[in-house]
Amino acid sequence: MSLHRRPLRVLAASAVLALAACSPGGSVARVGPPPTPPAAVAGLCAALHKELPESVAGLARTSTEPESDLTAAWGGSAIVLRCGIPKPPEMADPKQDGVHVNGVAWLLEERDKASGGGYRFTTGLRLAYTEVQVDKEHATDAGMLVGLSEAIAATVPEGIASY
Numbered sequence: 362m363s364l365h366r367r368p369l370r371v372l373a374a375s376a377v378l379a380l381a382a383c384s385p386g387g388s389v390a391r392v393g394p395p396p397t398p399p400a401a402v403a404g405l406c407a408a409l410h411k412e413l414p415e416s417v418a419g420l421a422r423t424s425t426e427p428e429s430d431l432t433a434a435w436g437g438s439a440i441v442l443r444c445g446i447p448k449p450p451e452m453a454d455p456k457q458d459g460v461h462v463n464g465v466a467w468l469l470e471e472r473d474k475a476s477g478g479g480y481r482f483t484t485g486l487r488l489a490y491t492e493v494q495v496d497k498e499h500a501t502d503a504g505m506l507v508g509l510s511e512a513i514a515a516t517v518p519e520g521i522a523s524y
Contacts, residue, residue: 389424390434390441398431398445398489399524405489406431406444408516413442414508418499439499442509444491448522449483459485463510482506484513488520 398406407430415422420436433442451457451468458469466485472478478497484490491513495505 388437389426390432390438392425392427392429392432392434392438392441392443395427395429395431396443396445396447402445402489402522402524403431405517406491409444409489409491409512412512412516414512417508418502418505420499436499439496440505441494442491443494444489444517446483446490446492447524448490449492452483452485462506464514465506465510467506467510484517486519486521487513487517488522489517490522491517 410430410433413422413433417435417440420439423434423437425432425434425441431443431445434440449468451470460467460469465487468483468485470481470483472481472494480495480497480500482493482495484492493506493509499505
């Protein structure tokens with residue numbers, strides 16, 4: 362994975378937060394079964410869960426089903442975070458794109474249209490892998506990873522996850 366510092370070219374640097382008005386109130390994100398990381402990683406994810414922002418890209422935080430310290434969502438299922446996932450095989454591909462946001466390295470992947478499009482961002486060089494899936498409508502806000510990166514940097518130490 363190439364993790365050189367550069368602007369988020371995948372995300373259109375649109376500062377238009379008008380999309381925030383699309384946040385469905387009171388919705389629940391169905392995230393499937395939460396990851397099953399080792400206990401030490403689950404502890405890091407629980408600490409992260411407490412520090413996650415109440416809004417991301419102007420979308421309010423919503424409940425997840427099932428409820429877990431390993432998952433979080435904003436705007437229903439517009440933005441879904443899962444902490445403690447296994448290492449993605451794409452991390453080993455040096456041709457994959459990556460960026461750094463507030464000291465956190467992210468692997469960038471465009472999701473195929475069959476899975477609804479949008480993007481998947483996965484942290485690297487941290488003791489817990491954290492995945493953020495963003496629908497195509499909300500992937501245009503370049504500031505989306507800023508608050509998430511701040512919370513991750515504060516709670517998940519740098520290193521190579523070994524699970």
